[in-house]
Amino acid sequence: MGALLQHGSPVSTTVDFVLELTMASSSVRSAPERAADPSKDVKTHFRVCRFIMEAGVKLGMRSVPVATACTLYHRFCARVDIHAYEPFLVATSCIYLAGKVEEQHLRTRDIINVSHRYFRSGSTPLDCDQDFWDLRDSVVQCELLILRQLNFHVSFEHPHKFLLHYLLSVHALLNRHAWARSPVAETSWALLRDCYHGDMCIRHAPQHLAIAAVYLALHSYGVELPRGDKEWWQVLSSDVTRDHIDAVISDLLQLYDLEAKCI
Known part of the structure; x- marks a missing residue:
């Protein structure tokens, strides 16, 4: 499947992941937000936030929407067991959601193509076929999961x-x-x-x-x-x-x- 979540890519998953993601969203406990463990997955979080920032530049995002996307990602990770989720899919959905929160319209197709090209340098834009729509659905489903986990508190005071x-x-x-x-x-x-x-x-x-x-x-x-x-x-x-x-x-x-x- 020629898409961001294609098997074998750095963000490997399958369409079945969408179903797992949806089911997991109802089973993950809404534990109180905890302080992040500095020794746990810090390298992954660093790489994911670097992806958010580089994708934000390519999408022409302003600094505050990029900051919101990173904050959404960190707050989500502080509330769940991130090992149960694909971090780069979460990051892509955070970019999508941040554009809405900060009123900077971003086309879903642009977000997906920029994310896809980030991992497959030089690749052409994805065709609007069934694989693309499956991928788009996974981003939207993950956005809903993020909203539920954060209790729809997605507006932040930035520095x-x-x-x-x-x-x-x-x-x-x-x-x-x-x-x-x-x-x-x-x-x-x-x-x-x-x-x-x-x-x-x-x-x-x-x-x-x-x-x-x-x-x-x-x-x-x-x-x-x-x-x-x-x-x-x-x-x-x-x-x-x-x-x-x-x-x-x-x-x-x-x-x-x-x-x-x-x-």
Whole structure:
């Protein structure tokens, strides 16, 4: 079957998987969302989120819908035994669902073709035959499973708006020459995007992720901000502490270490 879920591909399954997926959705316990085990399947999750991001770029998705897709994936994995499901199918459905949640229309056919080509470089678009419609049905069925497991709570507060606000505030504290010499803004956005390769988005507050991204970017380029009665990050977010920042940075550095092992 010339499709994303073709037997022998990196996301191998059969049409029977659709039936298993549907039956499993009613039997999986809705256990309270648990903290992810850092030693369990982290490489798989890293690769799957990299797939979501690369597919998002090819589909022309904005940064927030991509972040929503990654968050959907991490929250789903935190509630179920991911070994019972095909992670790349879940990821494809998360992309499909994120487009709806964030009101960025994505054609199902485009999502499937981009996903198919991700694993079969140079392949041609799939024909609209029975195999394609079976595959489309599997993506839609998986979307319904994700919605049920998350109790239809699929709208999230992302750190992007906080990061934009913090960068504007930091920019105002620096002279324009210091700001122009150091790509603090670009680096902060890149660091924030990288956070979504792991489950940091469901373990840390969005404000803390944004503050930590700016903090690490400033220190990476040796940029110092004027000192006052409080640290700059305390002024921008009253509930953040140095421990919060250190925890986020530590998790992010572990992701970068993991990246080398996933190549």
